Amino acid sequence: MKNPKFLTQAAIIAAIYAALTIAMAPISYGPLQVRVSEALTVLPFFTGAAIPGLFIGCIIANLYGVIYAGGVMAIDILVGSMATLVAAYLSYKTPAKHLVPLPPILANGIIIGMELSLLYNLPMLATMGWVALGELIACYGLGYPLLLLLERYRERIF
Numbered sequence: 001m002k003n004p005k006f007l008t009q010a011a012i013i014a015a016i017y018a019a020l021t022i023a024m025a026p027i028s029y030g031p032l033q034v035r036v037s038e039a040l041t042v043l044p045f046f047t048g049a050a051i052p053g054l055f056i057g058c059i060i061a062n063l064y065g066v067i068y069a070g071g072v073m074a075i076d077i078l079v080g081s082m083a084t085l086v087a088a089y090l091s092y093k094t095p096a097k098h099l100v101p102l103p104p105i106l107a108n109g110i111i112i113g114m115e116l117s118l119l120y121n122l123p124m125l126a127t128m129g130w131v132a133l134g135e136l137i138a139c140y141g142l143g144y145p146l147l148l149l150l151e152r153y154r155e156r157i158f
Contacts, residue, residue, distance in 0.1 A: 010052045033131070042144065048092060
């Protein structure tokens with residue numbers, strides 16, 4: 001079993017991810033989305049607790065998404081959350097901080113793009129591109145500045 005600090009960090013990350021996604025629901029779900037909560041995918045750079053935290057937060061957010069989207073995306077509870085798990089693990093393993101936001105962009109662009117293309121009967125490459133663009137905005141536009149800010153206070157926070 002992990003130590004209390006690890007569990008606490010994972011729980012806080014999960015709660016923040018879910019709360020941000022749900023609070024910004026109009027832009028968090030569907031084929032054209034910018035999940036602001038995806039900015040948190042830089043957190044594996046600081047702590048492995050972000051891996052389960054992001055995964056659980058995404059599960060919670062996607063459970064809400066099923067209700068918000070009228071049940072259309074029930075498969076997203078599994079597929080979307082697994083994409084986040086893969087992206088978080090790859091971000092954790094990424095050695096260069098400027099590349100940490102890249103795994104979520106690629107993983108979600110490909111996996112979620114394919115999923116949404118199939119669910120909404122949209123052109124696959126275009127849908128992958130739109131999802132990747134939303135991820136780019138969240139991960140590099142918001143997440144990378146967050147990474148740089150948190151790096152200054154690393155010892156105090158993590």
